Every structure is written in C-alpha cells, then in structure tokens.
Amino acid sequence: MAKVILENIVKTFGKTEVVHRINACFNNGEFVVIVGPSGCGKSTILRMIAGLEEVSEGNITIGDRIVNNVEPKDRQIAMVFQNYALYPHMTVFNNMAYGLKLRKLSREEIKQRVGEAADLLQLTDFLKRKPRQLSGGQRQRVAMGRALVRKPSVFLFDEPLSNLDAKLRHQMRVELKKLHQRLGTTMIYVTHDQVEAMTLADKIVIINDGHIEQIGSPDEIYHDPASKFVAGFIGSPPMNFFAAKVVGKKMIEFGKGTRMTIENKTLPDKRSLVAGIRPEKIQIFSEKREGRLRLEVELIEKLGAGKLLYSHIGDQPIVVNIPDSSTTDLDQCWAELSPDNIYFFSSESHKRL
Amino acid sequence: MIEQRPVTTVICHIVLIAGVLLVAFPIWVTFVASSHTGVRMTQIPLPLLPGGHFFENLVDAITKGVGNAREQSVGLMLINSMIMAMMIACGKIVISLLSAFAIVYFKFPFRMTIFWLIFITLMLPVEVRIMPTFEVVANLNMLNSYWGLTIPLIASATATFMFRQSFLTVPDELLEAARIDGAGPMRFFWDILLPISRTNIAALFVILFIYGWNQYLWPLLITTDKDMYTIVMGIKQMLEAAEESPEWHLIMMTTLLAMLPPVVVVVGMQKLFIKGLTETEK
Numbered sequence: 001m002a003k004v005i006l007e008n009i010v011k012t013f014g015k016t017e018v019v020h021r022i023n024a025c026f027n028n029g030e031f032v033v034i035v036g037p038s039g040c041g042k043s044t045i046l047r048m049i050a051g052l053e054e055v056s057e058g059n060i061t062i063g064d065r066i067v068n069n070v071e072p073k074d075r076q077i078a079m080v081f082q083n084y085a086l087y088p089h090m091t092v093f094n095n096m097a098y099g100l101k102l103r104k105l106s107r108e109e110i111k112q113r114v115g116e117a118a119d120l121l122q123l124t125d126f127l128k129r130k131p132r133q134l135s136g137g138q139r140q141r142v143a144m145g146r147a148l149v150r151k152p153s154v155f156l157f158d159e160p161l162s163n164l165d166a167k168l169r170h171q172m173r174v175e176l177k178k179l180h181q182r183l184g185t186t187m188i189y190v191t192h193d194q195v196e197a198m199t200l201a202d203k204i205v206i207i208n209d210g211h212i213e214q215i216g217s218p219d220e221i222y223h224d225p226a227s228k229f230v231a232g233f234i235g236s237p238p239m240n241f242f243a244a245k246v247v248g249k250k251m252i253e254f255g256k257g258t259r260m261t262i263e264n265k266t267l268p269d270k271r272s273l274v275a276g277i278r279p280e281k282i283q284i285f286s287e288k289r290e291g292r293l294r295l296e297v298e299l300i301e302k303l304g305a306g307k308l309l310y311s312h313i314g315d316q317p318i319v320v321n322i323p324d325s326s327t328t329d330l331d332q333c334w335a336e337l338s339p340d341n342i343y344f345f346s347s348e349s350h351k352r353l
Numbered sequence: 354m355i356e357q358r359p360v361t362t363v364i365c366h367i368v369l370i371a372g373v374l375l376v377a378f379p380i381w382v383t384f385v386a387s388s389h390t391g392v393r394m395t396q397i398p399l400p401l402l403p404g405g406h407f408f409e410n411l412v413d414a415i416t417k418g419v420g421n422a423r424e425q426s427v428g429l430m431l432i433n434s435m436i437m438a439m440m441i442a443c444g445k446i447v448i449s450l451l452s453a454f455a456i457v458y459f460k461f462p463f464r465m466t467i468f469w470l471i472f473i474t475l476m477l478p479v480e481v482r483i484m485p486t487f488e489v490v491a492n493l494n495m496l497n498s499y500w501g502l503t504i505p506l507i508a509s510a511t512a513t514f515m516f517r518q519s520f521l522t523v524p525d526e527l528l529e530a531a532r533i534d535g536a537g538p539m540r541f542f543w544d545i546l547l548p549i550s551r552t553n554i555a556a557l558f559v560i561l562f563i564y565g566w567n568q569y570l571w572p573l574l575i576t577t578d579k580d581m582y583t584i585v586m587g588i589k590q591m592l593e594a595a596e597e598s599p600e601w602h603l604i605m606m607t608t609l610l611a612m613l614p615p616v617v618v619v620v621g622m623q624k625l626f627i628k629g630l631t632e633t634e635k
Contacts, residue, residue: 052529073535085526089548098544099534146530 002063002076002153002186003028004049010057011044019044020210021058026188026203031180033189035197036207037233043158045207046190050079050156062154073102078147079156082163084139086131086146092118093127096145117145120179137168144179157189161196173199194234198222206230228274228350231343237279237308242316243347244275258293258314262339273353274345279308279321281341284333292334295320300330380612386605387411394601406602414606427607430584434566435614437502437583441565442558444507450550453516454542458528468517475510479571487574497578506571512557519553520546555625563615584611 004026011019019041026032034042047053049060051072059066067075086095093114100110118124121141131139140160147155160176161169177200180187191197197204198218206213206221206229214226225231231239244254246267253259254275285292293313301308309320309330320335322328344353382401386394389404415428455461456468479486486505495501523546531541547554566585573586582590588611591604619626 050529050533052532072529072533077533079530079533081526081530083524083526085524085530087527087530087545087549089545089551098531098536102535102540146534 003061004032004154004186004188005061006045006049006058007061008058009045009048009055009060011041011048011053012056017056018210019048022210022212024205024212024215026186029184029186031177031187031189031200031202032205033191033197033201033203034205034207035191035194035233036213038192040207041210042190042192042207046079046156046158046188049154049188050077051075052079073099076153077156078150078152078154079158080140080143080147080160082159084131084143084163086139086142088131091128091130092123092134092142092145095131095142096149099146099150113149113151114145117148120148120182121145136164137172140164140172144176153186155185155187157187159191160189162191162193169196176200194236198234204234206233208233225343226352228276228345228352231276231345231352235278235280237319237321239276239278239343240282240316240318241274241276241345242313243272245272254314254316260291260337260339262342267344272347274347274350276343276345277337277341279319281338282318282320283336283338284309284320284322284326284328285336286328286333288334289336292336295333295335297330297333383605383608386601387603387609389602391600391602410602410606414603414610427584427587427610429580430582430587430607431610431614433499433581434583434585434611436499437568437572438562438565438614440499440503441506441568442561444503445509445512445561446554446557448507449509449512449516450547450554452513453520454546456513456517457520458538458541471510471513473510474508475514479506483570483574490575496575497581499581501575502568502572502581502583503565506565506568509561512561515557516550516553519550523549552625552628555622556628559618559622559626562618566615 006022006024009019009022010017022045034045036042044053048055049062051067051070055068060068062075062077087098090098096114096117097110100113105113114127115124118127121144123138123141123145126134126138126142131142134142140163143160157176161172164172173196180200189196189200198221201218203215204218204221205215208229214221214230216224221230221234225234228241232241242254244252247253247259250262250267251259252262252267252273252275284295288294295309295311295313295318297309297311299310301310306324307322309322311318311320313335318335322330345351346353382399385400385403387410388407389400390406393400393404416426452471456464456471490496490501490505493501495504527545528541531545536544568583569585569589572581572583573589576582576586584607588604588607591607592599
C-alpha cells in the first residue's frame with residue numbers, strides 16, 4: 001500500500017509536449033480513475049507511473065521514495081494492459097507465476113499465491129489452459145491475477161475493460177470494485193469511459209490535452225464541474241450548452257430572442273457566456289406557462305427506462321432525458337429550465353463562472 | 354475461386370497431374386536406374402521398370418564409393434553433408450535471431466543503417482564474393498574443414514529480415530508486461546520471444562537446411578581432401594571417370610540418397626513449416 005505523488009510532471013516526445021506540468025496526490029488505498037478523451041495523455045501518465053515511459057521533468061513518488069530512476073520491476077507496482085498482454089505460449093498458471101519465478105520465490109510460495117489469486121478470480125479450473133483457449137473475460141481475469149500475485153502496493157490499469165462486450169464489462173466493473181474493497185490497495189485506473197470513471201472511482205482525475213481539468217470525487221465532478229469540458233465529458237447524454245447573452249440584471253437571452261429570468265442567482269458580470277444544463281434536469285410539461293419553452297420534438301430515442309428527446313431551442317440543439325414516470329404528451333410540450341440547475345461558463349476560457 | 358463446374362474440375366486435374374508427372378518422372382528414372390546392374394545401364398533403350406539389384410547397389414554405394422571418388426564412401430559424404438547442412442542451418446538461425454533481436458529491441462546509433470546494410474547483402478549472391486571469401490578462408494587455414502565449409506555461409510540477411518518482421522508483430526505490451534514482471538532483455542528473449550517464434554524457426558530451419566544441403570560451388574572450391582567431400586559435389590566427381598564409363602547405377606543410387614535427408618526434414622517438419630509461414634496469431 002502506498003501513496004502516489006506526481007509533482008510537476010512533464011512529458012515530451014521529441015519537441016512536442018504531451019503532458020504539461022501535472023500535480024496530483026493519490027492517497028493510500030484510493031481508487032483513482034484517470035479519465036479523458038483518447039490522445040489526451042492519460043495513458044502516458046500511467047506509463048510514467050509504471051516506469052515504462054521516462055519522465056521528462058518532475059518527480060514521481062511511490063510510497064516514500066522518488067522512483068524516477070527505478071526500474072518498473074522494483075517499483076512495487078503491477079499493471080493490467082488493455083489487450084491483456086498474456087504470454088501466449090504459457091499456461092494460465094505460468095502466466096501468473098512468471099514474475100514470481102523471476103523473483104526467485106520458492107515453489108510452494110508461488111503455488112500458494114497463484115492458487116489464492118485463482119480462487120479469488122474463479123480461475124482454478126483454467127490453470128492448465130493456454131490464453132488462446134480462454135474467453136475475453138477469462139483472459140482479463142488472468143491479467144488481473146498476474147497483477148494480484150505480485151502483491152503490489154499500487155495497481156495500474158490501462159483501459160482494462162475496453163476489449164470486452166457491454167455485459168461483461170459491467171460484470172467485470174463490479175468485480176473490480178469488490179476486489180478493491182477487499183484488498184484496499186491503491187489502484188490507478190485509466191479509461192475514456194465516463195461511466196467506468198463514475199462508478200469505480202473514489203477520486204476522478206479529468207485530463208484534457210495534457211492538462212488536469214479537475215480532480216474530485218464523482219459527486220463533486222458531476223454536481224460541481226470546474227469547466228465546460230468536465231461538464232460535457234461526465235454525464236450521459238452530455239450536458240446541453242447554449243451560447244447566451246446577459247441582457248438585463250436577471251435576464252439572459254439565448255437563441256433568437258428566447259429570454260429567461262434567472263431569479264435566485266447572481267449573473268456574472270459578462271456580456272456573453274455559455275449556459276449548460278443536464279438533460280436529466282430539464283422538466284417537461286403539457287401546459288404552457290410563463291418561462292417555459294416550447295419544444296418541437298425532432299427525434300425520440302427509447303432507452304427502455306426512459307427516453308431521450310431531441311429538439312432545438314432557437315437554433316441550439318437540446319437533448320432532454322424523460323423518465324419513464326412522465327405522462328406528458330410529447331406532441332405538445334414545454335420545457336422548464338430551472339435556474340438552480342443551470343451552470344455558467346466563460347465563453348473564452350470555458351472555466352466555470 | 355470456388356467454382357464447381359465439371360469441365361473446370363477436369364481441366365484442373367489434367368494440369369495438376371501433368372505437373373506431378375513432370376516433377377516425378379526424373380525421380381522415377383533415378384530410382385529405376387539405381388535398381389539395375391551397371392551393364393544394363395549402358396544398353397539402349399534405358400529401362401523404365403525397376404530391376405532387381407536395388408539393395409546390392411545400396412550396400413555397394415554406401416560402403417565402397419563410386420568412380421573417381423572410389424576411396425571415399427557415400428556414407429562419409431552423407432555425414433559430411435549432414436554436418437555442413439546442420440551447422441549452416443543452426444548457425445544461420447542463431448545469428449539471425451540475435452541480430453533481429455538487437456535491431457528490433459535495442460536503440461543504438463546507426464540502427465537503421467546497420468539494418469539496411471544487412472538488407473543490401475540480400476542482393477549479393479555467394480558467387481559474387483567468392484574470390485575474396487576464398488582468400489579469407491584460405492588465410493585462416495580453414496580449407497578442408499567443417500568451419501571452412503560453413504562459416505562463410507553462416508550469416509543470413511533473409512533470415513534476419515524474416516525474424517525482424519516477425520518480432521515487429523509482437524505487441525509492445527508483451528515486452529512491457531515482461532519488464533514489469535522483472536525480465537531483463539535476455540530473459541525476455543529466451544523465455545518469451547523464442548517460444549513464440551518457434552514455428553518461424555522451424556519453417557526457416559527447413560529452408561536453410563535444404564539451402565545448406567544443396568551447396569555445390571563452395572564445397573567444390575574449398576575441399577581438396579576426399580574426406581571432406583559433400584554428397585552434392587561428390588556426385589559431380591563420380592561423373593569424371595577417366596578410363597571407364599560412368600557407373601550410372603551407383604551414381605543414381607547416390608542421387609537418391611542425397612535426396613533423402615531434405616525429404617525427411619520437409620515431411621517431418623511439414624506441420625510446423627506451414628504454421629510458421631501462415632500463422633499470424635501472437
């Protein structure tokens with residue numbers, strides 16, 4: 001078990017800087033999810049922690065030592081790769097035992113540790129098989145087992161579930177969370193999937209273009225996004241954004257002349273800004289009333305539980321998440337955007353206002 | 354192309370059978386010739402059906418030797434050929450595995466230059482550099498030795514290139530997983546790269562063994578000692594019978610024997626060979 005600290009981490013490939021001065025501290029036993037769109041540098045950060053990629057500037061601390069120049073095998077980490085990276089010619093047992101053999105553990109110790117891990121991951125029946133005889137989910141578990149037997153102080157996961165089908169992904173996500181609760185070891189998990197981030201994490205780190213956009217608990221990230229990027233990235237379907245103008249003390253205008261009074265919120269001192277509201281926070285009604293906006297339904301997506309309604313307000317597209325319980329007639333409906341649920345972002349820096 | 358019209362099937366078979374006959378007929382003649390007496394082989398027309406002296410001739414050829422090379426039995430020539438072919442095949446594989454490993458997995462200055470230098474030698478056949486090579490081997494006192502027979506042929510650009518290509522398809526994560534597991538470069542090579550290149554090695558071994566076995570010009574140049582004769586060049590020597598007419602029945606028997614080891618290697622390693630050339634799963 002160990003703390004992981006990143007101090008002023010910079011990574012350059014040739015002349016391009018891909019990670020820009022990142023600072024973060026991950027506490028002992030935390031489940032940290034690093035999330036961001038592809039190509040944002042999140043995997044690079046993980047690989048630097050693993051020691052597979054050199055740090056261009058800054059320090060990485062695992063436990064209480066700086067590990068910049070420590071070989072991966074001596075960092076007390078274990079890593080699970082996206083494509084599992086199992087040794088194709090070795091049996092499941094040998095795949096898990098290989099690292100232990102190299103560390104010259106005794107035969108009994110190896111057997112015991114592999115046995116325990118296999119038990120935990122329900123792999124006992126497959127120990128004699130080769131990876132190619134296993135299904136995707138089983139291979140994934142072997143990869144985890146290989147990490148588990150090393151008893152590392154930090155687990156690193158590089159998009160481990162993205163090669164699985166949706167159902168299996170969900171199942172493995174739950175298993176992973178349980179595993180973390182049982183072991184209590186620090187885990188750092190990289191993904192581009194915001195659902196995995198929300199469900200697994202104690203702490204989410206959102207990366208965009210080599211910068212940290214926000215670090216926080218899933219609740220903080222969801223309810224209190226620090227920037228337009230975070231607000232748009234977390235949540236499904238993503239938050240609706242409108243370019244808006246401040247036209248009065250308590251009045252904003254968006255689209256072509258759609259005005260709205262914002263009662264209990266002080267409007268920022270800016271002429272133009274971006275307003276955002278989550279699809280699930282928009283309420284719809286069958287009656288027209290002051291302040292409600294007419295919705296022309298363009299498309300309905302059925303999700304089973306609930307529906308998604310696609311429409312426009314003025315010339316701005318909008319998505320509304322309609323719960324199952326709603327009985328509103330969708331041919332004739334009005335949306336109410338409660339000011340409490342509207343977020344404002346600067347139209348230049350995209351930071352939250 | 355999957356077509357099932359009877360006419361196509363018939364034509365396909367005619368072409369295939371013609372091809373097989375074309376390849377098999379000389380071998381049949383060789384076999385027939387090796388089963389007659391020497392006298393019968395000097396009479397025209399030449400026989401097309403096997404005679405009854407096959408085993409006699411076999412024993413004769415293996416123990417006594419033939420023609421000008423009379424003092425040199427075919428048995429010894431077979432052993433020489435075998436040693437040469439094995440040394441060339443194994444040496445080529447070891448050397449090209451190691452050089453491909455270095456080129457793919459290590460970053461050193463002029464890596465690509467070295468790779469291209471190796472690649473360029475693909476274009477130069479042995480015959481082009483035969484004079485300087487002979488000079489070097491002679492100066493190193495390796496004439497009439499197994500080392501002289503094999504060392505000039507032991508580096509292989511083709512094999513290096515093939516292994517390089519196959520190493521490039523090994524996912525990087527495998528190397529990284531091994532690094533995290535604590536395997537150094539040579540450990541990785543030995544424990545992971547070698548086993549997953551197994552089929553490639555087998556396929557190359559077949560090709561290189563036959564290449565080594567069929568060497569003709571080089572052994573002809575550097576062996577003057579009859580004890581070092583290889584079978585492929587030995588057959589040529591047998592034809593140079595000064596006084597008498599060539600002993601065709603024994604020469605053909607020797608030819609049959611010379612064909613045998615490559616056939617055994619191909620048949621024995623056929624499965625691995627095909628796998629090595631076609632398998633892509635890593």
